[in-house]
Amino acid sequence: MSGDETTFERFFGSLGEVFLLFGRAVREIFRRPFETSLTVVQLEQGGVDSWSITMLTAAFTGMVMASQFAIGLEPFGASMYTGKLVGLGIVRELGPVLTSLLVGGRVGAGFTAEIGSMAVTEQIDAIRALGADPVRKLVTPRVVAMTISIPLLTIMADLIGCAGGILITVAEVGVTFTFATEQMIQTIWVQDLMHGLIKSCFFGSIIATIACWNGMRTHGGTEGVGRATTETVVFTSVTILVSDFLLTRALLAIYA
Amino acid sequence: MSSPHERPRPRREQAADGAAGALRPHQRPGAEPIIQFRNVRKAFGRQVVYEDLSLDVFPGETLTIIGGSGQGKSVMLKLLIGLLRADGGSIQAFGQEVTTLAERDLLHLRSKVAMLFQGAALFDSMSVEENIKYPLIEHGWGTAAEMDQRVDEVLHMVDMPGVQKKKPSELSGGMRKRVGLARAIAIQPEVILYDEPTTGLDPINVRRINGLILSLQQRLGVTSVVVTHDMDTVFTVTDRLAMVYEKRIAFAGTPEEARNAELRYLREFVQGGWGTLDEDL
Numbered sequence: 340m341s342g343d344e345t346t347f348e349r350f351f352g353s354l355g356e357v358f359l360l361f362g363r364a365v366r367e368i369f370r371r372p373f374e375t376s377l378t379v380v381q382l383e384q385g386g387v388d389s390w391s392i393t394m395l396t397a398a399f400t401g402m403v404m405a406s407q408f409a410i411g412l413e414p415f416g417a418s419m420y421t422g423k424l425v426g427l428g429i430v431r432e433l434g435p436v437l438t439s440l441l442v443g444g445r446v447g448a449g450f451t452a453e454i455g456s457m458a459v460t461e462q463i464d465a466i467r468a469l470g471a472d473p474v475r476k477l478v479t480p481r482v483v484a485m486t487i488s489i490p491l492l493t494i495m496a497d498l499i500g501c502a503g504g505i506l507i508t509v510a511e512v513g514v515t516f517t518f519a520t521e522q523m524i525q526t527i528w529v530q531d532l533m534h535g536l537i538k539s540c541f542f543g544s545i546i547a548t549i550a551c552w553n554g555m556r557t558h559g560g561t562e563g564v565g566r567a568t569t570e571t572v573v574f575t576s577v578t579i580l581v582s583d584f585l586l587t588r589a590l591l592a593i594y595a
Numbered sequence: 596m597s598s599p600h601e602r603p604r605p606r607r608e609q610a611a612d613g614a615a616g617a618l619r620p621h622q623r624p625g626a627e628p629i630i631q632f633r634n635v636r637k638a639f640g641r642q643v644v645y646e647d648l649s650l651d652v653f654p655g656e657t658l659t660i661i662g663g664s665g666q667g668k669s670v671m672l673k674l675l676i677g678l679l680r681a682d683g684g685s686i687q688a689f690g691q692e693v694t695t696l697a698e699r700d701l702l703h704l705r706s707k708v709a710m711l712f713q714g715a716a717l718f719d720s721m722s723v724e725e726n727i728k729y730p731l732i733e734h735g736w737g738t739a740a741e742m743d744q745r746v747d748e749v750l751h752m753v754d755m756p757g758v759q760k761k762k763p764s765e766l767s768g769g770m771r772k773r774v775g776l777a778r779a780i781a782i783q784p785e786v787i788l789y790d791e792p793t794t795g796l797d798p799i800n801v802r803r804i805n806g807l808i809l810s811l812q813q814r815l816g817v818t819s820v821v822v823t824h825d826m827d828t829v830f831t832v833t834d835r836l837a838m839v840y841e842k843r844i845a846f847a848g849t850p851e852e853a854r855n856a857e858l859r860y861l862r863e864f865v866q867g868g869w870g871t872l873d874e875d876l
Contacts, residue, residue, distance in 0.1 A: 457718075460714055460716060461712045461713065461714060461716040462716050464678050464716065465710075465712055465716035465717075465718070467677075467678055467701075468676055468678060468705055468709070468712075469705070469730040470702050470705050470706060470730055471729070472698070
């Protein structure tokens with residue numbers, strides 16, 4: 340990109356590059372042979388290794404929400420409905436968004452740092468010079484792995500978050516465990532789960548694409564890698580939050 | 596084929612002999628270039644690297660490209676194998692127009708033209724063996740046993756047997772360059788591009804790499820294009836040298852011709868002196 344471009348032009352130029360890279364990554368999924376081993380490695384590094392931090396965050400988020408709602412609803416005599424609100428809030432919003440923000444920060448930064456280091460040490464040029472396609476080798480396995488692992492992590496986060504919410508509802512409001520659980524199960528519909536999973540699939544693919552795109556355009560040595568890594572955390576977080584609003588509106592329009 | 600441990604004869608010794616075979620590849624009757632740069636233009640944003648670059652590379656020769664830092668010598672190598680795209684002009688390699696080849700069509704060219712990167716560009720996450728097998732797998736070399744055998748062969752060629760399982764981080768700078776060279780020659784290319792092969796190495800490793808460049812050219816008959824600042828490398832391996840100066844090739848000829856060239860900057864560069872940038876051109 341030239342130095343004459345305005346911020347507006349740079350933004351839309353970058354957006355276009357991200358979409359093009361995503362398109363190329365998707366196209367490579369259907370070219371044989373599929374890079375299975377590289378994808379499994381990324382599933383492990385991006386998904387399995389993010390499990391503990393995601394579960395810890397989900398459990399405490401569920402408990403904090405329940406604590407706040409139990410007190411907030413008490414003046415209205417509605418504190419027994421705490422479980423309903425916590426369940427809906429986690430499954431529709433906080434499960435997918437918090438999981439994506441956490442994994443996006445952790446794994447997205449890792450993707451950019453690794454690919455960025457490869458870019459500044461000419462390893463990406465070497466991949467091309469040796470007859471391979473960097474998108475196929477680096478981007479596609481990460482996009483596939485994140486599109487699979489974030490929804491799976493979201494399901495786990497939903498379960499743990501709801502369990503934390505139930506625990507605090509029982510302790511604070513004084514309802515029975517069975518009552519709190521039944522209330523939550525009756526409130527959460529399949530479409531609520533789908534709502535969260537559709538979002539998390541989208542977030543997974545966009546986190547991986549942005550992180551890889553930013554890694555591949557890294558220049559300026561180790562300083563450049565540091566800058567690109569920070570940018571990725573900011574870009575992915577902002578993208579998740581903005582697209583969450585747009586997706587929520589779209590999904591509400593579809594399901595309403 | 597000569598023995599791997601036989602000392603390759605530096606070009607200056609061969610030239611001094613005036614013996615049979617001292618005729619340089621470009622001087623042989625009917626010699627046609629296999630690579631041609633014609634009026635190539637390249638810029639990065641506002642920074643113009645080449646305005647009108649033209650150069651020929653002949654089969655079997657070792658051509659050295661010299662020039663000051665930041666003159667775009669490495670860019671030339673990357674343009675040649677399509678890692679960068681020229682803004683204008685023509686680059687022909689093996690009769691194909693590189694500037695218009697699609698990425699997929701460049702794969703065939705890259706099986707004939709290999710490159711040793713400045714920092715070797717070994718993949719950190721892979722062992723030496725996996726690094727060398729990488730191009731073999733991509734170009735469909737053969738069975739696993741054949742690939743193992745090829746890895747052994749090329750590691751012997753660069754005098755580094757038994758390091759298959761080591762990671763690049765366990766190797767010194769000179770060893771990394773030699774493994775990088777082993778990876779580059781694994782698929783038996785016809786042309787090898789060397790980007791600053793001796794930069795950052797101690798004198799012993801410099802001589803070792805120079806010896807390898809010379810030995811590969813003499814044993815395998817490959818064409819070599821070497822980008823370097825190191826005049827010892829130039830006079831050890833070169834058939835012809837070309838100087839990049841002021842966004843074009845300001846000189847192309849034998850080292851002997853370079854010593855007597857009209858361009859003072861080149862004469863002083865070759866003799867290790869200080870060039871005068873605003874004179875002679």
